């Protein structure tokens with residue numbers, strides 16, 4: 555099926571072995587890519603090819619397979635730099651995931667620059683990954699953590715953000731795309747405002763980099779974090795981008811092999827960027843698989859991916875409206891600010907029951923607080939919500955199946971619509 559966006563979803567689906575699986579006797583419908591994406595055969599093969607043909611440690615051996623492994627690892631970093639339009643691979647630090655990338659900033663730059671009484675500004679729509687490290691830092695430093703408000707369960711309240719910037723925070727961090735509301739924040743504008751207030755800026759791009767063109771030069775953020783597993787890559791590899799002059803001035807968090815230039819009994823000096831921040835043997839196969847994932851996405855084109863997801867999301871929002879189901883976040887009238895993530899509520903049905911009934915139809919969705927408890931419990935004021943999220947391999951027929959599953963939920967739970 556070729557969509558209006560020119561996307562050949564049926565062809566793409568052939569690359570994903572898992573999509574041929576049957577769940578409870580039904581074809582798997584995977585609508586949980588915001589949690590993690592599925593992997594194409596090209597990524598799976600890149601990882602097994604490394605293990606089968608050139609498994610060895612990087613930066614050490616002078617023999618052929620070690621050189622190949624080093625080349626694969628460095629090429630992956632070069633691709634990652636290009637993917638987000640960073641100046642060079644020197645700006646790209648590999649960690650375990652977006653969470654660790656944010657924690658690295660909290661434990662390095664922020665640890666060294668945030669003092670007692672300083673403010674840190676985040677928002678009410680953050681994932682726990684972008685809340686807890688700042689709560690921990692604030693506790694360690696006796697600093698003050700502020701939260702910019704969310705308006706009408708949809709958007710960041712810019713007036714409140716502005717007002718909180720007047721407290722001159724040392725660091726501002728916000729999610730580019732909310733993993734619950736699907737809201738796309740204006741990263742460039744928010745970064746400019748934060749810079750004018752004298753803050754450094756960290757963008758949590760875990761839900762944006764996989765789905766749209768993200769350009770760190772255009773946004774002008776100081777740091778940006780995302781995870782490979784949400785963009786067709788393996789688990790256990792995350793990316794921290796940092797501006798070079800800031801990374802140069804920042805002390806590393808972990809010490810050990812590879813991150814040093816010299817070591818003697820009195821002390822050590824640090825390796826050049828980005829290796830200074832990568833102590834010990836890294837996730838080499840993860841980096842190589844991630845390289846294959848970026849190749850795959852580049853071939854499709856990030857704008858085409860975004861167009862495809864806009865079409866899917868619009869279609870899903872229409873279906874949900876027809877079924878009189880509440881969808882949270884920006885609506886069909888503002889697709890510019892809506893990503894392919896829809897948290898929804900079927901009146902009278904518990905989200906976990908919804909997820910279970912969907913599963914009986916072979917449809918994988920997520921229910922819970924989505925690691926955003928403050929947003930879900932305080933702003934949406936629910937204990938849990940159901941969520942469907944889309945990626946390159948989803949198609950309208952799958953949304954039709956989800957719509958039919960909504961009828962089944964109401965039928966089983968005897969809810970009148």
Ligand SMILES: Cc1ncc(COP(=O)(O)O)c(C=O)c1O
Pocket residue numbers: 588589651652653654681683684729731732733758760761781792925
């Ligand atoms: C907005 C956002 N930030 C951060 C994360 C954390 O990603 P990871 O678990 O890969 O570290 C997620 C994961 O769902 C997310 O949605």
